[in-house]
Amino acid sequence: MYKALLCWRYLRTRYLAFACIISVMLGVATLIVVNSVMSGFSEKLRDNLHALMADIVIESRGLDGFFDPKGKMDVIMKDPFLKDRIEAMNETLETFAMMQFRFPNGEQYTRPVKLIGVRPEARAEIGGFKEYLTQEGNRQNPTFDLPPQMKAHFLEIEKQALERAPATEFPANPELPPPPKGVETEIKIPQGCFVGNLIASFRKKDAAGETKDHFVMNPGDSVVLTTISGAKLTPVYDRFVVVDYFKSGLSEYDGNYIFVSLDYLQQLRTMPNRVTAIQVKLKSYEQEDAKKIVARIEELFPFENLKIATWEDKQGPLLAAIRIEKGILNVLLFMIVAVAGFGILAIFSMIVAEKTRDIGILKSLGASRLGVLQIFLGYGLLLGVVGAGLGSALGIWITLNINSVEKFIAKVTGMSVFDPSVYYFKEIPTCIHGSMVGMVNAGAIGIAVLFSIMPAFRAASLHPVRALRYE
Template sequence: MYKYLLCWRYLRTRYIALASIISVTLGVATMIVVNSVMAGFADKMRDRLHGVLADVIVESNSLEGFTNSDEVMARIIDLAKDDIAAMAPTMETPGILKFRIGSESQTHPVQIIGVNPEQRAKTGDFAEFLFDDKGNQIPPSFEVPEALRAQSPAGMRLKEVEAETGAEKSDFDRATEEYLRQQMIEQMPKHGAIIGYAIGTYHRGKGLPDFYLAPPGTKIGLFFPKHGKTPEAGNDVFTVVGYFKSGMSEYDSTHVYVPLEQLQQTRLLVDPEGRGAVNQIQIKVQPGVDIDKLADKIGLALESLRPMYFRVSTWEQKQGPLLAAVAIEQSILNILLFMIIAVAGFGILAIFSMIVVEKTRDIGILKALGASTSGIRNIFLGYGLLLGAVGSGVGMVGGLLFVRYINEIEKLLSYVLKHKVFDDSVYYFDRIPTLVEPRTVVAIVLGALFIAVVASIWPAQRAAKMHPVKALRFE
């Protein structure tokens, strides 16, 4: 019983130990906050990467792709019919986008992706990333609404002409209206396009709304390589009907989605039988299916169809370097932050060594009264465990509370420092994402307790080995 009483007394009266408690508290709280924020960002990033890409992607080695996509998809269905939820053929090619802003033109290097929007929406979160200029979600479609076309200069003039002429129209009136309808198509092409949000907007930050450089109805030109023995530049025009906003700048600043059939025809990728070429097939699998094993099976099946032509990979393999880089950064940061708790361990070691020297006579009295060697040792080990428990407990509560109110704290710091602490121009997040993983929190707390106990071993062992007579002769 005396061991617990002494541990509690030392904790209440030895204020120098407060420094060690604070060090453990700060270390545990910092590790919990940093891990939660990084896990939140990583989870958001993985979710959005997976939303942009399907579970499994079949690609051709050639940019021109293959025209027998029906045969390829049939082979995949025969191989794993019960595992496949949906498939979408895709044509992807690099290109250049150009549109006018007043009297000036803007040019962007882009990745042009021809898709059937309804099919593509079934293979991932494509539909969830489609928005209009008011921030509302729009259906996956490239149709140019008549209401949008009516907002063009020719469309507004056509309204005026129709209102002026009424029901009785002369040949001149009908010719004028037909001319204006042709001008509407010229000003707003009949084929729509969904462009990356970062391409069509200017992000001002500081809580200000984004400025739309290419609002819906903007006419854009796309330039890309045509199919042929000698590659030639091809071009086509489209009307902006929406924006692709995934929150990943890599995609939002490069992706342009257009109708698959139109891209195939413009790139001269339609064979004499009328089959259009694609260079990707996006595959969504059923829940619970091992996508790595499925990708290997599909790769072997397509290898027999056309050797050394198809590449089959999962979405994680496609983004492997990026995901691995995030994991490595998180591991290195954890090691560096854990050193803060290690510093607290050295503080406990120094404080306990001082206590052993200071209490040498008291240790001798306890031994003379019958205290065992293990009893003396357990006093200091229990004291170290108690310091670690208090420090890690307070740090855990403080860290979890910080994570819970991190966005409110960010707003307060931004107000005090007069600049944004969390720059939302890097990520399109309105809040700092966090994810508390219970296993990580438990591992941090146990690690802090372990360091506190380990730091107590040497002073405890030194006190336990003291001879009672020599200890009483200390003074």
Template sequence: MFGRFERMVAGRYLRARRGERFVSIIAIFSLIGIALGVATLIIVMAVMNGFKADLMSRILGLNGDLTIFGAGQTISSYQDNVAAIRQVPGVTRVTPMAEGTVLISAGSFSTGGVVRGITPDGLKDLHALSDNIDAGSLAAFQGDDAVAIGSTMAMHAGLSVGDKITLLSPNGKATPFGTMPRIKAYRVALIFNAGVNDYDSSVVLMPLAAAQRFLMLPDAVSLIQVSTTDALTVRPVTRAIAERLDDPRLRVMDWTQSNNAFLGAVTVEQNVMFLILTLIILVAAFNVISSLIMMVKDKTGDIAVLRTIGASRGAVMRIFLMCGAFVGVTGTVLGTGLGIVFCLNIERIRQALQHLTGTNLFDPTVYYLERLPAKLVWSQVIEVMSMALLLSLLATLYPSWRAARTDPIEALRHE
């Protein structure tokens, strides 16, 4: 498509001579603009992908893909329902839980929180917690006085393994003087780090039997968590479980219903960021148009000479197409490389900047997660590269067409 002569002339035009520095500087800035636009878009999309994937994995890892609960009541015959749910194809984990709101206190520290009763085997299967234990052991999570707390709560309350924590439940026994709340002290058996600040700061886990006694739920649970083989195809499993339940008052809610608004907002934000950052590449493409128009204006005499010695309009157009394409392709390749390298080392870069500035650049109390995630989706990288190349090539069409339309007679008349 591009002949040797055309490549030679285009290469000569890209090397600035004395008096042509200004045009080359504009071309360099156009290249840098495209590179920064592509890199920024790749980085932002990777961070949004990582944030969404990390958020989903933590939310689903802690709360399951779907939940069975009673409408305003507890689940009394939960053993039969658990056995029936385990027979549903696609179900990997079924965890009954007793849940209640409590007041948590330890010394001068006090806060509201949630008690969740779970069996030791259920906690072991809950890998989001069992694989992230900061202190203590799963073997100690048993008996009537053992509890597990999050790392944030332990830090704020100054607690360690073996310390005592007091729980106050509003569900108590009725007396002539009113309902007396239940108060009991428990021993911290282990400290976990779920990676979600809200969970680490407000949830207390205890063995299911102890939680049932403390919350006054004899032989009953508050909910049943279920995990599946694929969270993205949870709807068929949800329908199958609903058909297996023996109580019509029980409800089944999967993550697409309980977290749909939150995750939908993340998706919308991701799409809006893609659209906004695409404008950076578009602005850089306009710079390519400017630099090529100035180059065509500067090379009017050269174009006339080329046409006089036999170069066709197509050849002239291809020469300037190559000049613009070089800027676009080089900028896209450099930007893609920069974006990929940045994404692969984004956590190290964050920690280095945090160390230099002495500030917390990613506060988990604000951003819900404790680290800056990044997940490269190669299809998106290819999409960004293709879009940048397309915009860059489109930006070269008008200046190249204008160069090809140059009349050699009129151009040489004014030389």
């Protein structure tokens, strides 16, 4: 009983102990904030990646794709092991392309993009598609068809262009290079496409310091996409009309992807009934089960040159990099708590010296060596618990208000801690895991107790008479 009482009184009366508490508190708070932000980034990235990617992707190793995707999907769906586990499948044709369009000021702009041929409704069943389109109608029922108003507007523009075009063709001259192709005499409504948000816009801070998207490509604008034919590797191109933006939150996708109709892309690339990937959505995604499904699909197509992987396998290096980064950061940050531990060691040694006479009194009253040891170990434990408790409260508070804290720091220092144009997220994502908070607390308390062992042993081994005579 006296041990608990003295621990409590020492905690309340020794101001030096507050230095220990504050050092543990700051260490714990830092660990919690950093881990929560790292977890927030990591989980948002995982969620976004998983939402965007199918659970399992069956893809060809080259741009030529593979034949008869429908037949392959039928084989998969007939398999007794797979049919109960698969919810939906969808084929896509993916290739690179060059995109050309004109800025509003008339300047031409060309850049490489990734061209994805999809069937919008079927692709929507896999997930990670229609919910990222910006037009409400497309979010309900995605389609590449031009809305009536846009179609009418486009018809008018094309009609005017046709009227302005010269009526005569260039005369043929065998000594000159072949003349350009004659101007179209028929109005052809181009195909619609969904363009990545970051292709169509750029981010810039306005006068108030707010980061905003400035669009240079609007729905109804036309772009020319040039890719290669699947059969002869010759360039093929066509004009498409932007009908919507695709905004997933991942710059890799939003800054590169253009979705067009699968059937039209197959036709353009002369790749009938060929695709480069089948995306598979499972009824429920469990990593171990997904691996079994991958193995089973591989068994079904032993002679096909296919690459079958779960979304985690496909993003393995990125996810592993985040994990490793988090681990290293934790080790480094835990050293902060270890430094706090040395503070505890120093301060405890001072407290033991200060309390030498009290130790002598306790021993003269019959307190055992173990009892004295327990007082100081208990004191270390109490400092750790209080420090970790306060640190947890502070860390959780900062994490929950991280964006306000960031704004405050930016205002005070004049330096932006978090730049949305770099990270793409508009706000700092956070995720507090109870297990992480528990582990950080246990570690900090453990360190507090560990570093109080030496002073506690010193206190316990004090000779009662020498302790009583200590001045």
